[in-house]
Amino acid sequence: MQNRTPPAQQEIRDRHRNPYAAWEEFPLAAVEQSVAARFAQQAARFPNHLAVFSDAGVFTYAQLNTLANRIAYAILARRGTGEPAAVAILLDNDAPMLAAILGVLKSGAPYVPFDPSFPPERLAHYGQDAGAALILTDAAHFAQATALAGDAGQVLAIDALPGDLPNQNPPVVVSPDAVAYIYYTSGSTGAPKSVYNSHRNLLHHIRRNSNIFCVCPADRFLCLKSFSFAGALKDIFGSLLNGASIHLYPLKQKGIARLPDFLREQRITIYNSVATVFRQLTDALTPEMEFPDLRIVYFGGEQIKPNDLALFQQRFGRDSLLVLGLGSTETGPVSAFYLAGDAPLPGEVVPLGHAAQETEILILDEAGAALGSGVEGEIAVKSDYLALGYWRNDELTRQKFVPAGDGSRLYLTGDIGYLDASGSLCHLGRRDFQIKVRGFRVEPAEIEDALRQHPAIQQAAVVAKPLHSGEKGLVAYFTTANGDIPTVSALRGLLATRLPDYMIPAVFVPLDSLPVNAFGKLDLKALAAPERVRPHLAQPFAPPETPAQERLAALWSALLGIDEVGIHDDFLELGGSSLLVMQLMTRAEQSFGCELAVAEFLAEPTIAALAGLIEPVLA
Numbered sequence: 001m002q003n004r005t006p007p008a009q010q011e012i013r014d015r016h017r018n019p020y021a022a023w024e025e026f027p028l029a030a031v032e033q034s035v036a037a038r039f040a041q042q043a044a045r046f047p048n049h050l051a052v053f054s055d056a057g058v059f060t061y062a063q064l065n066t067l068a069n070r071i072a073y074a075i076l077a078r079r080g081t082g083e084p085a086a087v088a089i090l091l092d093n094d095a096p097m098l099a100a101i102l103g104v105l106k107s108g109a110p111y112v113p114f115d116p117s118f119p120p121e122r123l124a125h126y127g128q129d130a131g132a133a134l135i136l137t138d139a140a141h142f143a144q145a146t147a148l149a150g151d152a153g154q155v156l157a158i159d160a161l162p163g164d165l166p167n168q169n170p171p172v173v174v175s176p177d178a179v180a181y182i183y184y185t186s187g188s189t190g191a192p193k194s195v196y197n198s199h200r201n202l203l204h205h206i207r208r209n210s211n212i213f214c215v216c217p218a219d220r221f222l223c224l225k226s227f228s229f230a231g232a233l234k235d236i237f238g239s240l241l242n243g244a245s246i247h248l249y250p251l252k253q254k255g256i257a258r259l260p261d262f263l264r265e266q267r268i269t270i271y272n273s274v275a276t277v278f279r280q281l282t283d284a285l286t287p288e289m290e291f292p293d294l295r296i297v298y299f300g301g302e303q304i305k306p307n308d309l310a311l312f313q314q315r316f317g318r319d320s321l322l323v324l325g326l327g328s329t330e331t332g333p334v335s336a337f338y339l340a341g342d343a344p345l346p347g348e349v350v351p352l353g354h355a356a357q358e359t360e361i362l363i364l365d366e367a368g369a370a371l372g373s374g375v376e377g378e379i380a381v382k383s384d385y386l387a388l389g390y391w392r393n394d395e396l397t398r399q400k401f402v403p404a405g406d407g408s409r410l411y412l413t414g415d416i417g418y419l420d421a422s423g424s425l426c427h428l429g430r431r432d433f434q435i436k437v438r439g440f441r442v443e444p445a446e447i448e449d450a451l452r453q454h455p456a457i458q459q460a461a462v463v464a465k466p467l468h469s470g471e472k473g474l475v476a477y478f479t480t481a482n483g484d485i486p487t488v489s490a491l492r493g494l495l496a497t498r499l500p501d502y503m504i505p506a507v508f509v510p511l512d513s514l515p516v517n518a519f520g521k522l523d524l525k526a527l528a529a530p531e532r533v534r535p536h537l538a539q540p541f542a543p544p545e546t547p548a549q550e551r552l553a554a555l556w557s558a559l560l561g562i563d564e565v566g567i568h569d570d571f572l573e574l575g576g577s578s579l580l581v582m583q584l585m586t587r588a589e590q591s592f593g594c595e596l597a598v599a600e601f602l603a604e605p606t607i608a609a610l611a612g613l614i615e616p617v618l619a
Helices: 007-015 035-045 061-079 095-107 120-130 139-149 199-213 230-240 259-265 275-284 306-315 394-400 444-451 488-496 547-560 578-592 598-603 607-618
Strands: 050-054 057-060 087-090 111-114 134-137 155-157 179-185 193-198 220-223 245-248 270-273 296-299 321-324 335-340 351-355 359-364 377-383 401-403 409-419 425-430 435-437 440-442 457-466 472-480 507-510
Touching: 007 321, 007 335, 035 061, 035 095, 035 199, 035 230, 050 061, 050 095, 057 061, 057 095, 061 095, 061 134, 061 155, 087 095, 087 120, 087 139, 095 111, 095 134, 095 230, 111 120, 120 139, 120 179, 120 193, 134 139, 139 155, 179 199, 193 199, 199 230, 220 230, 230 245, 230 270, 259 275, 270 275, 275 296, 275 306, 275 578, 306 321, 306 335, 321 351, 351 359, 359 409, 394 401, 394 409, 435 457, 435 472, 440 444, 444 457, 444 472, 444 488, 547 578, 547 607, 578 598, 578 607, 598 607
Parallel strands: 050 245, 087 111, 087 134, 111 179, 134 155, 220 245, 220 270, 270 296, 296 321, 472 507
Antiparallel strands: 050 057, 179 193, 321 335, 335 351, 351 425, 359 377, 377 409, 401 409, 409 425, 435 440, 457 472
16 A cells, blocks of 8 residues: 655645754654654653653653653563563653653563553452553552552552662563553443554554654654553654654643743744634634644544634744544544645635555445445554554454554544545544544533433443534433433532543433334434523522622633623533633633632632632732
8 A cells, every 4th residue: 555645735745844854754763663663762762851851750761761661670570470460550741651652562561551640440440450560650659549449559659769660771672462551441331441452563653743743853742632542652652762852741731821921932843732712722823822833733532624724824824734544543544734834725625635654544234345435434444553452342344444454544524525536535523422522522421321320321322423512522311210400510529429520411402202213213314403591500609799700701702602600600611611620711811800710710710719720919
């Protein structure tokens, strides 16, 4: 399977190669090793290069490699000569977690990333399902890790390693076929599912992205995603396997307003986010802001709108190249489309480009036969480097990864699209019930199953609907057995014990009955969009009392699409999301002319509390 990118697209890409260093292609032969070996090569070539930047400090390649080596030796000492069982990692999104990931890979074991903010029940399921024999953590999360493991002997604090551990690379030869990671995501059966992959396939995924972006050691990657999501792989390994640096920006804690300054101060060259975050970033820019170092803007993970391309050209098009594409944990990068700042914009359907290296895109009909150009069908990806499958789920693996007839495999994406006359992929949505919200894959069945655990709820349906903000959000519709409607507080509290925050619906709508079609099946299209009304909350409505509270109430109403907002109402219970929180804080700072801390607001996300932060500054 050869790269079929047209010469015109290649010429656009080549114009935006890194101006500070010569680009070297990531060769195909380099995937025939372990990830750890590739990283060790970069550490040997660029020991003094910056590897990781965060608020907590910086790590050079030599420092990151040394800590990873010590972690690997500590794992090997615990394991002895036994088979390399999976190792869980419970750490914050910072350089030590990157060292832990590399340390696990150097030991020959697969890693399983845990997000400390996830419910304990969910993390416990991850560990049991993956068969994790050890949890790497630090002093800040040691108690949490011990509770999950059930035994402190299965927990290793990487900030308290023995002083006599070696610093050099461990003498462990890891096969390219060895399992590198297990990543969990939402599942359609009411429980999370997990994708696992080999070192060879992970390296090939990074090879594709490296060659799409023309990554050089001088590049500086922005990372906004949690390391517990597979979407961060392109940032983590795209940088660290190429001698480049990764710059960590804690979006939930710092918000959008300070991101433009971070991009300029850190001289970021490769920007990657979901389109929703990109839209908020453009809102936070002032006319005089320029980003001369930024050469690649990449956003994916959710539907791209034609206006997103126009926003790119208006704010970044002078110096940067926009790259769009399709990809998933199961496939790695599938396609790439390059748009220069002066190029004419495409029509209503945004193209996702031509097949990446050693990859073929097919469009299949219901019987699995290939369709011609311009004909809609299911998007399938053919490659020798697809993920190994779903961990301990052979049936789902057989359903989604099917033989191609020539010894390779096809992955059935569940996405609908077509190939245009030039072979460029056009994406039209999903054929199943899976939802993409802010870049996260969500299976409604898992949320519906959790909702039905409430004793009052009889039926539940969860769909993605356009909210007042213009972005899609999760909306839960439910019926009750006796007419006793639970509060939003109660429902969110229940779901928070089982699901991560991105899977908790923004809006809860009680109904007398769920609509059905002529065949007696649930009719999701008949579920109406949420109304502009205050939801059923535990606390009574309390109107604004001060001028600052009145201005904030108007701001909340405009963002959330709710006419009546009380000063003690919780922003998240009213339908706010983590991204809307950032938009709220940006607008509040602009309105009142003061800086606000996202973390302080999230501690008590009410108008009364936010006004309490603002009013002393204005006095």
